[in-house]
Amino acid sequence: MCEPQKTDAMPLLQVKNLRTYFHTRNGVVRAVDDVSFEIEKGETLGIVGESGSGKSVTCYSLLGLIPQPPGRIESGEAIFDNTDLLKCSTAELNRIRGKRIAMIFQDPMTSLNPYMRIEDQLIEPLLIHEKTGRQRAVELGVQALKDVGIQDAAQRIRSYPHEFSGGMRQRVMIAMALITKPDLLIADEPTTALDVTVQAQIIELVKRMQAERGMAVIWISHDLGVVAGLCQRVNVMYAGRVVESGPTTSIYRSPKHPYNHALQKSIPALQPKGAELYTIAGMPPDLSKPVTGCAFMPRCEFAQDICRAPVELKKDGPGHATACTRAQRGEINL
Amino acid sequence: MTQSPPITNAATTTAEPGASLWHDAWLRLRKNRLAIFGGAALIVISLFCLIGPACSPYTYEQQDFSQYAKAPSTQHWFGTDKLGRDQMTRIMHGGRISLGVGICATLVSLTIGVLYGALAGFIGGKTDATLMRIVDILYALPFTVFVILLMVVFGRNIVLLFAAIGAVEWLTMARIVRGQILTLKKQEFIEAAIALGLRKRRIILRHLIPNALGPIIVYTTLTIPAVMLLEAFLSFLGLGVQPPMSSWGTMIKDGAELMEEFPWLLVIPAAFFSLTLFSLNFLGDGLRDALDVRTSKD
Amino acid sequence: MFRFIAARLMQTVPVLFVVATLTFFMVRLVPGGPFDAERNVPPEIKRELEAYYGLDKPVFHQYLDYLGRLLHGDLGPSYKYANRSVNEMIAATFPVSLQLGGMALGLALIFGVTAGIIASLRPNSALDYTASSISMMGICLPTFVLGPLFILVFALNLRWVNASGWFDAADRILPAATLGIAYAASIARLTRGGMLEILNQDFIRTARAKGASSTRIILRHTLRGGLLPVVSYLGPAAAGILTGSFVIETIFQIPGLGRHFVTSAFNRDFTMVTGIVIFYAVLIVFFNLLVDIVQIWLNPKLKF
Numbered sequence A: 001m002c003e004p005q006k007t008d009a010m011p012l013l014q015v016k017n018l019r020t021y022f023h024t025r026n027g028v029v030r031a032v033d034d035v036s037f038e039i040e041k042g043e044t045l046g047i048v049g050e051s052g053s054g055k056s057v058t059c060y061s062l063l064g065l066i067p068q069p070p071g072r073i074e075s076g077e078a079i080f081d082n083t084d085l086l087k088c089s090t091a092e093l094n095r096i097r098g099k100r101i102a103m104i105f106q107d108p109m110t111s112l113n114p115y116m117r118i119e120d121q122l123i124e125p126l127l128i129h130e131k132t133g134r135q136r137a138v139e140l141g142v143q144a145l146k147d148v149g150i151q152d153a154a155q156r157i158r159s160y161p162h163e164f165s166g167g168m169r170q171r172v173m174i175a176m177a178l179i180t181k182p183d184l185l186i187a188d189e190p191t192t193a194l195d196v197t198v199q200a201q202i203i204e205l206v207k208r209m210q211a212e213r214g215m216a217v218i219w220i221s222h223d224l225g226v227v228a229g230l231c232q233r234v235n236v237m238y239a240g241r242v243v244e245s246g247p248t249t250s251i252y253r254s255p256k257h258p259y260n261h262a263l264q265k266s267i268p269a270l271q272p273k274g275a276e277l278y279t280i281a282g283m284p285p286d287l288s289k290p291v292t293g294c295a296f297m298p299r300c301e302f303a304q305d306i307c308r309a310p311v312e313l314k315k316d317g318p319g320h321a322t323a324c325t326r327a328q329r330g331e332i333n334l
Numbered sequence B: 001m002t003q004s005p006p007i008t009n010a011a012t013t014t015a016e017p018g019a020s021l022w023h024d025a026w027l028r029l030r031k032n033r034l035a036i037f038g039g040a041a042l043i044v045i046s047l048f049c050l051i052g053p054a055c056s057p058y059t060y061e062q063q064d065f066s067q068y069a070k071a072p073s074t075q076h077w078f079g080t081d082k083l084g085r086d087q088m089t090r091i092m093h094g095g096r097i098s099l100g101v102g103i104c105a106t107l108v109s110l111t112i113g114v115l116y117g118a119l120a121g122f123i124g125g126k127t128d129a130t131l132m133r134i135v136d137i138l139y140a141l142p143f144t145v146f147v148i149l150l151m152v153v154f155g156r157n158i159v160l161l162f163a164a165i166g167a168v169e170w171l172t173m174a175r176i177v178r179g180q181i182l183t184l185k186k187q188e189f190i191e192a193a194i195a196l197g198l199r200k201r202r203i204i205l206r207h208l209i210p211n212a213l214g215p216i217i218v219y220t221t222l223t224i225p226a227v228m229l230l231e232a233f234l235s236f237l238g239l240g241v242q243p244p245m246s247s248w249g250t251m252i253k254d255g256a257e258l259m260e261e262f263p264w265l266l267v268i269p270a271a272f273f274s275l276t277l278f279s280l281n282f283l284g285d286g287l288r289d290a291l292d293v294r295t296s297k298d
Numbered sequence C: 001m002f003r004f005i006a007a008r009l010m011q012t013v014p015v016l017f018v019v020a021t022l023t024f025f026m027v028r029l030v031p032g033g034p035f036d037a038e039r040n041v042p043p044e045i046k047r048e049l050e051a052y053y054g055l056d057k058p059v060f061h062q063y064l065d066y067l068g069r070l071l072h073g074d075l076g077p078s079y080k081y082a083n084r085s086v087n088e089m090i091a092a093t094f095p096v097s098l099q100l101g102g103m104a105l106g107l108a109l110i111f112g113v114t115a116g117i118i119a120s121l122r123p124n125s126a127l128d129y130t131a132s133s134i135s136m137m138g139i140c141l142p143t144f145v146l147g148p149l150f151i152l153v154f155a156l157n158l159r160w161v162n163a164s165g166w167f168d169a170a171d172r173i174l175p176a177a178t179l180g181i182a183y184a185a186s187i188a189r190l191t192r193g194g195m196l197e198i199l200n201q202d203f204i205r206t207a208r209a210k211g212a213s214s215t216r217i218i219l220r221h222t223l224r225g226g227l228l229p230v231v232s233y234l235g236p237a238a239a240g241i242l243t244g245s246f247v248i249e250t251i252f253q254i255p256g257l258g259r260h261f262v263t264s265a266f267n268r269d270f271t272m273v274t275g276i277v278i279f280y281a282v283l284i285v286f287f288n289l290l291v292d293i294v295q296i297w298l299n300p301k302l303k304f
Helices: A055-062 A090-096 A118-122 A124-130 A134-147 A166-178 A196-213 A224-230 A248-253 A258-265 B020-031 B033-055 B087-123 B125-139 B143-154 B158-168 B171-186 B188-195 B200-237 B248-257 B264-291 C002-028 C043-052 C059-071 C086-121 C126-140 C143-157 C169-199 C202-209 C214-226 C228-251 C257-266 C270-298
Strands: A013-024 A027-039 A044-048 A071-080 A101-104 A184-188 A216-221 A233-238 A241-247 A314-317 A320-322
Touching: A013 A055, A027 A055, A027 A071, A027 A241, A044 A055, A044 A224, A055 A071, A055 A184, A055 A216, A101 A166, A101 C202, A118 A124, A118 A134, A118 A166, A124 A134, A134 A166, A166 A196, A184 A196, A196 A216, A196 A224, A216 A224, A224 A248, A233 A248, A233 A258, A241 A248, A241 A258, B020 B033, B020 B264, B033 B087, B033 B264, B087 B125, B087 B158, B087 B171, B087 B200, B087 B248, B087 B264, B125 B171, B143 B158, B143 B200, B143 C002, B143 C228, B143 C257, B143 C270, B158 B200, B171 B188, B171 B200, B188 B200, B200 B248, B200 B264, B200 C143, B200 C228, B248 B264, B248 C143, B264 C126, B264 C143, C002 C059, C002 C270, C086 C126, C086 C169, C086 C214, C086 C228, C086 C257, C086 C270, C126 C169, C143 C169, C143 C228, C169 C214, C169 C228, C202 C214, C214 C228, C228 C257, C228 C270, C257 C270
Parallel strands: A044 A216, A044 A233, A101 A184, A184 A216
Antiparallel strands: A013 A027, A013 A071, A233 A241, A241 A320, A314 A320
16 A cells, blocks of 8 residues: 555554434434444454344445435544544545545435446546546556456447446446455445346455455444355444444354344345244334433343343454443343 | 345324315415515405406596696596597506416416327327427417418417417427326326226316316416417507507507607506516416426427 | 438428428418508509419419429518518528527526535435526526516616617627526426436436446436436427527517517518518427437437
8 A cells, every 4th residue: 555554553544433414394313323433454354233223324425425414423523543524524535535434325216427438437537546647547447357257448448437337337336446456345235126137247346356455344234144254354333323243153143132133033045944024013213212221122032121231242253342241240141 | 245224214204185286385475475476466456457447537548638648646546648638548458458368368278288288198109299399390380470471361369369369378288297197107096096997087187187277277377478479569569459449458569659748658558467477477487486386399 | 320310311301391381381271462551552563573483373373383482492572571481581680690599598508507416415315406496597588578677677777788789799798698588497307307207217326336427326316317308308309499599589679580570560572471480490400300319328228
């Protein structure tokens, strides 16, 4: 990397007490409520949770992509290479986004500009951040397309997005995100909108690019299977909070939080054949109503009165932390 | 690869009672101050024009040369014109004509547009394509010019005037109605109704018409000002309403000729006319937002 | 591209044929001949006149003659001014109208697009509301109200410009502004709506994630799609400006085709009126073709 390494002790990105609220007509929606995590250089972190658990909003907050208003970052810091991303001006952020932190999105059909040639979109980060000459940028763009496995890159770079299939577009998105060789790639459910076979190709592609370039990846997904195959560490989010965090193996093998436990149980492929499908009873809480204590409590089979008290994510093993009062007390064994 | 866990979906759709669409729309409309202002102003102006003449001590053709072109006063609130006629009474009568032409011509355009659009939408296929191609072609033509031609050829007759205007302004309505019918035809509840074996007439009466009504109301509201504008435009050129009848358009024309000496003869009818257009447009826009109607070109 | 234009040109042929036929027979439906209204014409002169204009032949014959001449671009002689042809009148007056309309459309585009973009950058701000209210006023104050009011204020009271005429550059300002203002207002509304629609798209978020500046996002990512509604509005706008010129040229006494058309309508100069109608139809049809080409050029999803 071009930047000198400051201290080895510092993680690549350290997020502390992030709170992002949406001030809507129906009240304040606490989309992200006191989230802290960190990611090391070259590491792959998965963030899992159901729709509305705040996993995407967390990452959008980091890059200043929350629509403001109604969104507002209420508190927290996100230290990336000695810079607090949350305190950056737009101009300062613009020097980081697309250059050192890149992002790919859920829906490749809508994430590319239909009015611009692939070429112009693909090389834009080079033009913005590296002041590359246009001709050289196009050469790099063609190479980038080849790297993500697009045939006839030199011709196809002149196409418009609608001439590409969904999987191809996601490849273009990846090529575009990686063209400046970023330190961190944030992938917001990049395979959700794709066919299963294409999903696997995209995951393999990201894995390969990561191995070649040594960048860190934050992979957001609601698909536990995808995350298991890709990430070293996993954060499980529920109702805007991280409820369990740890190495992938312990998250999957020995869940401590009842929500995570329930999630694992509801993966049909991991259950014995013929067993009745497990579903979590009830519904996620309305985030516009303040929740004291554990947000999962109304749906939790282990809930007791003590769960109404505020609960924090606490370390309970090597690299593992859980936000469940009863688990922290050792009262439940899953 | 493993499958994702069945994640509970917060959005449950509850069946809404039939009246609630309109009720919701009304609640939304009520919050739109400009639209409510527009509606209120329209009611006031209409009452003024309808009831006003009965309360006025003057008639619109009564000339009084001792009152030659007087500025507004306690006697004549809006002044008098150069024939000594009371301008307020003339504005009331002019308003009747302007609003009347607006409404009648809009009804003509509504009838043609709804029938044409519904026909195209229902039959579909090649007929639809041909009918809509005709609309596209007609869209491309300078229609006001044809109205002028009609007025020249057939003489300046008020019935013909709104027939001509109505015959010209139906294109958008036809497109909207057709678009509505097409989207509705594809929707599940219509398919369900067909699957349930409901009769065609019943489907049309109970399902299609109530659902297409919103956009029709919105565009009717927005057609009235367009039509009034066209009428005033023709009258201003001297091709619309003919004396002794007068609409706001002819009053603006007469006022414009004398504006240097007697500006109130221009300003007052112009103000009434513009206020009415404002109100109708604001009300129409408000209704469109409240009923959540979007223009679609196909 | 060429095939598209050729196909569209082919489509205009039936349109123009219908227009020509419609206007021809509409005029023939008038009770009595065009010279009946003039009482002082002795019968033999009337007969001569009718022979000169070919009115003594059967209607269908006249129609074929008319179409034949149309094919050569000849719109025929004027009934009113026997020694002048419709073509000559159009050639003499249309440049003035073209200049007026072009200026009005230019002004409308410059002011409308600028105002619309500014309003879209801060939706629901005070600036946005101000711009929207002014546009609504522009839409609701028709030219025949604005024109006289502008003359009253700027020409008669402030004496900045002349009330009428078409001699020097200053004479162009007021008519062009009056004619363009309503379209500037509509264009501003369309631009605002189009820009907002695009700005809310996912790909704008992608652009921001790439570190593109706001200026870059507006100019490179939003404008092309955001202006599509404006482009499709240009067809109707041109037709509107054309008819608007009737009023403007009458109010400001500009010797253009619009005023000439209205005068001819009053004089019941039928050949002149039909000729101008056909000319206008051709004009609009070609302008719409132009608009379509621009639209396709702007929107890569539309194919030739």
